[in-house]
Amino acid sequence: MDQYKNILEGLIKRQMGILGRAKTEKILADTGIRFDFLTQSLLDYQADGKQLMQLLGERILQTGGEVALIGARVSVILRSSREGLELPKIFL
Amino acid sequence: MDYNKPIEIAPGFFWIGVYDEEAGFHCNPYLLVDGDEAVLFDPGTRPHFRAIVRKILEVVNPLRITRIVLHHQDPDLCAAVPDLEPLCSPDLTLVSAWRAGVLISYYGVRSPFYYVDRNNYRLTLRSGRLLTFIPTPFCHCPGSIVTYDEKTELLLSSDLFGAFSYDWSLYAGEYYMEAMKAFHEPYMPSPEILRRAVQRIERRRISTIAPQHGSILRGAQVGEALQVLKNLDCGDEFIPLQES
Numbered sequence: 001m002d003q004y005k006n007i008l009e010g011l012i013k014r015q016m017g018i019l020g021r022a023k024t025e026k027i028l029a030d031t032g033i034r035f036d037f038l039t040q041s042l043l044d045y046q047a048d049g050k051q052l053m054q055l056l057g058e059r060i061l062q063t064g065g066e067v068a069l070i071g072a073r074v075s076v077i078l079r080s081s082r083e084g085l086e087l088p089k090i091f092l
Numbered sequence: 093m094d095y096n097k098p099i100e101i102a103p104g105f106f107w108i109g110v111y112d113e114e115a116g117f118h119c120n121p122y123l124l125v126d127g128d129e130a131v132l133f134d135p136g137t138r139p140h141f142r143a144i145v146r147k148i149l150e151v152v153n154p155l156r157i158t159r160i161v162l163h164h165q166d167p168d169l170c171a172a173v174p175d176l177e178p179l180c181s182p183d184l185t186l187v188s189a190w191r192a193g194v195l196i197s198y199y200g201v202r203s204p205f206y207y208v209d210r211n212n213y214r215l216t217l218r219s220g221r222l223l224t225f226i227p228t229p230f231c232h233c234p235g236s237i238v239t240y241d242e243k244t245e246l247l248l249s250s251d252l253f254g255a256f257s258y259d260w261s262l263y264a265g266e267y268y269m270e271a272m273k274a275f276h277e278p279y280m281p282s283p284e285i286l287r288r289a290v291q292r293i294e295r296r297r298i299s300t301i302a303p304q305h306g307s308i309l310r311g312a313q314v315g316e317a318l319q320v321l322k323n324l325d326c327g328d329e330f331i332p333l334q335e336s
Contacts, residue, residue, distance in 0.1 A: 013267075013270055014270050014273070014274060016267040016270060017255070017256075017257065017259075017267040017268065017269070017270025017271035017272070017273070017274060018116065018256050018257060018258060018259075018270070018271055018274050019258050019259065020257070020258055020259025020267070021259070021267070022259075023258065023259070064116055064258055065116065067116035067117055067256050068116060068256070068258070070256075070274075070278050071256040071271075071274030071275065071277070071278070072274065073277075073278065073331075074277035074278055074325070074326065074330045074331060075273065075277060075325075077330060077331075078325055078330055
């Protein structure tokens, strides 16, 4: 895991609210992200955090359209600004 | 729960919306039946007009509807009002704040307005039942209001406490606060404006919050949602604008 852990965790939790648990589990499939749905915490991932965010953003858009992406965008932007992280293109 | 039927959410108050499995943004119109009088709240989503009328008919003769409360002027609340008006009482009035009413007129409505801000934010029904209105300016429209019913401690909160959710249910589930934040962050203008509106609301004793989007909040969820919105970063300053 890298410095994107918190922002990724927040993004996944937000999608639990917007898309629901079942669809969120689907968008995480094959990403290598291990997420504990009971404690709502990110356990592990191996890939580059920024690239994973781009991948999740694309899947969120594909699954829930602009509503699902817009619903996550402000909190993602805020967190990236506070933590000094570059955001992938899809959230800009 | 049978979403094809009107659902009583508090004594006399019915949810008369439509459950659309594909939608991420649900509209919740409500109907109050009070003695020989009935009141509609935000009923105007045009795609659902027929379904809403069918549900009204299951509860009450629409000729008993004397008031339509419009919490702000957006089309999801108001667009079908000109089609509803002929079905309602000849004495129908539209209840809104003045700043919303000015714009609602452009839907081509024909009924006279009852402006809450010219009437001490109160409306007394024939039975003596009192509905009060709380101004929530710029949340998200200048003339936004919400309705509070003292008798049932029900808040009809319009856009406030609404949510984006593809995993919709009439009553809020365990992940609702995230869905609620998802809607308020891009739609409410600033943390200060949102906080002021929520502080006005929380002075009332509230058992149930019924928003116009999203799901209904009850019990401990009410206090939790008030706290979430009072502390939410939202609005214009956090949204980058890509100008050419």
